Amino acid sequence: MEFIQKKSTDNAVEHFLAKAADQEIPLAWDRYEGQLPVCGFCEAGLSCRDCLQGPCISHPFRDASKKGVCGKDKNTLAVQSLLRLVIKGTMSSLDLVADLANDIVTGDTKPADKAAADKALKEIQAIFSNKETASMKELPAALSKSWKDAGVYPEGILRDLFKASQKLEGGVAGVEETLLWAFKTALLGNLAQQVQKKLKRSVFGDIAPTKLDVSLGILQKDVPNIVLYGQISAALKQKIAGIAKKAKVNVFGVCTDPLLPPYVFSPVTNYGSQEIPIMTGAVDLIVAGDQFVNPSIMQVAKDWKVTVVPAAGLDKEKDLNAFAKKIVDLAKKSFDNRADVPKDIPADKQTAIMGFSSETLDAAKVAKGLGDGKIKGVVVFSGSSNVKYSQDNEYVAMARVFLQNDILCISEGEASVALAKHGFLNPKMEGIECSKGLMGFLKSLGKNVPAIIDCNATEFILALAKAGKKATKDYPVFACFPEANRSIEVVKAMGMVAMGVTTYFWPSLPVTGSPETMKALSDVSAAKFGAKLHVVTKKLSAPEKAKLFLNEIEATPSMSGKDW
Amino acid sequence: MKVIKVDPEKCTGCHQCELWCGSEIASIGKELPLAINEEPQPVPRVYVEGKKYAIQCRHCDDAPCVKACPNGTMRKDPETGLIYVHEPTCIACWMCVMVCPFAVINPSPTIKVAIKCDRCRSMGYPICAEICPTQAMTLVDRKDYRKKKFTT
Numbered sequence: 001m002e003f004i005q006k007k008s009t010d011n012a013v014e015h016f017l018a019k020a021a022d023q024e025i026p027l028a029w030d031r032y033e034g035q036l037p038v039c040g041f042c043e044a045g046l047s048c049r050d051c052l053q054g055p056c057i058s059h060p061f062r063d064a065s066k067k068g069v070c071g072k073d074k075n076t077l078a079v080q081s082l083l084r085l086v087i088k089g090t091m092s093s094l095d096l097v098a099d100l101a102n103d104i105v106t107g108d109t110k111p112a113d114k115a116a117a118d119k120a121l122k123e124i125q126a127i128f129s130n131k132e133t134a135s136m137k138e139l140p141a142a143l144s145k146s147w148k149d150a151g152v153y154p155e156g157i158l159r160d161l162f163k164a165s166q167k168l169e170g171g172v173a174g175v176e177e178t179l180l181w182a183f184k185t186a187l188l189g190n191l192a193q194q195v196q197k198k199l200k201r202s203v204f205g206d207i208a209p210t211k212l213d214v215s216l217g218i219l220q221k222d223v224p225n226i227v228l229y230g231q232i233s234a235a236l237k238q239k240i241a242g243i244a245k246k247a248k249v250n251v252f253g254v255c256t257d258p259l260l261p262p263y264v265f266s267p268v269t270n271y272g273s274q275e276i277p278i279m280t281g282a283v284d285l286i287v288a289g290d291q292f293v294n295p296s297i298m299q300v301a302k303d304w305k306v307t308v309v310p311a312a313g314l315d316k317e318k319d320l321n322a323f324a325k326k327i328v329d330l331a332k333k334s335f336d337n338r339a340d341v342p343k344d345i346p347a348d349k350q351t352a353i354m355g356f357s358s359e360t361l362d363a364a365k366v367a368k369g370l371g372d373g374k375i376k377g378v379v380v381f382s383g384s385s386n387v388k389y390s391q392d393n394e395y396v397a398m399a400r401v402f403l404q405n406d407i408l409c410i411s412e413g414e415a416s417v418a419l420a421k422h423g424f425l426n427p428k429m430e431g432i433e434c435s436k437g438l439m440g441f442l443k444s445l446g447k448n449v450p451a452i453i454d455c456n457a458t459e460f461i462l463a464l465a466k467a468g469k470k471a472t473k474d475y476p477v478f479a480c481f482p483e484a485n486r487s488i489e490v491v492k493a494m495g496m497v498a499m500g501v502t503t504y505f506w507p508s509l510p511v512t513g514s515p516e517t518m519k520a521l522s523d524v525s526a527a528k529f530g531a532k533l534h535v536v537t538k539k540l541s542a543p544e545k546a547k548l549f550l551n552e553i554e555a556t557p558s559m560s561g562k563d564w
Numbered sequence: 565m566k567v568i569k570v571d572p573e574k575c576t577g578c579h580q581c582e583l584w585c586g587s588e589i590a591s592i593g594k595e596l597p598l599a600i601n602e603e604p605q606p607v608p609r610v611y612v613e614g615k616k617y618a619i620q621c622r623h624c625d626d627a628p629c630v631k632a633c634p635n636g637t638m639r640k641d642p643e644t645g646l647i648y649v650h651e652p653t654c655i656a657c658w659m660c661v662m663v664c665p666f667a668v669i670n671p672s673p674t675i676k677v678a679i680k681c682d683r684c685r686s687m688g689y690p691i692c693a694e695i696c697p698t699q700a701m702t703l704v705d706r707k708d709y710r711k712k713k714f715t716t
Binding site for chain 2: 037039040041043044046057059060061062508512513515537539
């Protein structure tokens, strides 16, 4: 690793970067540098390989190759680059909900609330058979209407996924229509995520705000450690945790849902540094899901003699109980076999409160706080991490600006883990500076409320709209994806915009080659949903990015009618 | 004198050299997202031709374009030996375009000057060779290059 750019702002991770360089262990950062410079056509969305007549490009500087073989011009290529990501992301969302549904149907997991589970399962059936779901009927009427008027109301996989995907196969849809198809597909993905939350609640009960520890320091050297990587069947996670607890084996997580009551899968690190826990020498076994898991962990695991068990292989494990027991036994065996492997566990550890929900975060108070001017706005952090930025830097630097400017911050998923590692989810708020106004407001929300609140963004936004009796677009609420990475995050971002939440997304979506698509993400979205998806191509520092939000919040008409 | 050696067996025709030359050298914005949407369209100085071969000005020792230029616009830098266009005096006669044996001089459609590679005179290293993903283009001494060509 020769570049001087700081790879990570996580001190625990930094310690291992030097070690990896010394021992010539290639990590994600090295592979990223090896990839540079990336293909400019693909980065700008000006390439296509949907058929075998290509691959095609639209050359911005040569008149001869402006259109693909089939006639797709730069605008079509760019908007379809976006649609392609959204389709993949929606499939990721559907896979999550289908996994959990399957766990229930097969009897691998028994719901605590069978009636609620049956209701959610019916919704899933509706999604797969193009019928309206209960979740859609629960939406604010104005929001449903705006989606119906725009033609993006989710109808189910036949239209929202299969038909949308055919736009890539050919046809004459223009930029605006293709963009609306992308929104339609994204809304199906978001619907699947909401149903998944309902199903999870029915199985595991309500999630209460839970105290847990995060970061590499939670690994222990004298006890076997299993780390679950990526999205894994909730039933399997539950069984592993149950058996492991009795066998005195630790179970942690990376890029996996940390809260499945009564079990907690404390995050050891986040996406960008997923190879690093292995280098501590303390990980004995990894259960590897698919989404969010780098294939590179296999090589790093080999170097540290760590057993890797794929969670969802081609030969589906029929008996989950036996599979879970096998995993725990393998972990114990691995621990014994790895006694000679030196352990280097950093002391870095942070306490975090995760798991707020619409039940425990009073949206009415937030609506009132916005109305009274106690808080100027709300920013929702989402996304994961991206090697193109100093890991966690964008989150941390932007959060610091928001917290000092009376802006309530919500975070979800991997964004929460990134912020938690740096103390933003710790109710003690050590080293975290909030403005006086925001501090007072956080105290009014309850005891042990940290500076940044981990809560599902969609759930919070819908609750805010209901509580405040206003459309979401009328609140100074913004979504921030500062270090986005996966296609499922693109789906979330599009969903935010469709709900009326103006969204900033970094790095730039692959649409920069088409001014028409970038304009549509602004103008068409604003016209149909009252919110924009900003594609910012200018190179800005994190505080400068935060300023974009402050400018927008200040430009939003005051809710109280009073001057700030 | 250093020249760009092009290895046709390594060139994949990916057009990255054209893209980067266009944005870093030819454009005003200097960054791809800005350069893509600029008017007039930036004109790269390197050309990916035929069965995948990237070609740019060869900075000939005995340059026909310098001889053909009627008013000394096409010049040879005495220190580096590089041939460059002194744009303020170009009268757009296109004599250089016609005589170039490699056809790598382009009459600019908009600003009425001859456009050609100056091997990134103002930069430390030619951008096309720097970013070529397969190292099909490398900067070598012209003497060294000839040795490789004729002594094997």
